[in-house]
Amino acid sequence: MLSTTAEYALRMMIALAEAEGRPLTSEQLSRRTDVSPDYAVKILQQLGRAKFVRAQRGRGGGFRLACDASTTTLLDLVRVIDPLDRITKCPLGRVEHEGHLCALHASIDRAIGVLHDELRSYTLNDLLKDERGTICAADSETIQIGIERRHNGSISGSN
């Protein structure tokens, strides 16, 4: 339903939100989110143009979150990649349906509407909370390279 690219973007945004302002290189993001290194860069560039991340070139650089994780919603992020637009004009270009969609397109539009509502109801912060302590992005590598974990006193962590 979402494009794979949108999925990738969400994973990387979660990884960046978890990093709490510290920059992560595209390489690190790639490994944490299982996105190929080169493609990860492309997606990060799109997120950068949309002002959701900021890039810092050069040594010690990387990508940092450039939005408020408590107000940025899933919908905001998905739409950077997938248009996911409501239907406002007749796809068949019928002039008599200007401002008054037929039953078919009105139904599809309502479906897109509830999808919007649902995706808008989750913020980036919401996605960081996981009762099990494992988030589907940003974990395995933090152990390898020894960055301190934020919630290591987890409840029933399986490793």
Place this chain on the structure above:
Amino acid sequence: MLSTTAEYALRMMIALAEAEGRPLTSEQLSRRTDVSPDYAVKILQQLGRAKFVRAQRGRGGGFRLACDASTTTLLDLVRVIDPLDRITKCPLGRVEHEGHLCALHASIDRAIGVLHDELRSYTLNDLLKDERGTICAADSETIQIGIERRHNGSISGSN
């Protein structure tokens, strides 16, 4: 959000539902729904394999509805073309998320869920009712070739 192919399929199903059991040729369906003739056939074949339409070869043949328009939902039809599946297992294959998705995938899954619910709430019959008398499939041609129209005493028809 829906693939264009799914849109086409819906338009053709509406046109067939409007025809009330009379067969329509792929050519007629193509013109009524603004789908190219050759591609229309391909989509009708998919709908046929899924048992939503039945084809009759030879002179006087064509495609007929093979499902109940009052119980077949938008969701049923869309899923012939687009899988639109709920998320049941972790897309990253993390075993610790078996039967317990992380917050990200749980959220996306809920979004797909509400989309399902909404699409399931419309039947094929619902899409035939249009207060303005114009449906976004199956109309222009009925005038050309003179098949009797079902609701010709329309309210504010613009031609």
Place this chain on the structure above:
DNA sequence: GATAAAGGGGATGAACTTATCCGATTTCGG
């Protein structure tokens, strides 16, 4: 039967999405 009308289905091309590659540019640190 012959013929014309109709769908069946494989092969192919066009367009878009996804993914990779590589050289250029920026920036930090000695």
Place this chain on the structure above:
DNA sequence: CCGAAATCGGATAAGTTCATCCCCTTTATC
């Protein structure tokens, strides 16, 4: 000011969806 580390962005390849083309089989009618 040099070199390593990092992003930038254009070119290209691979894969998928969308669309077209063509030949075949089926079927109703004469």
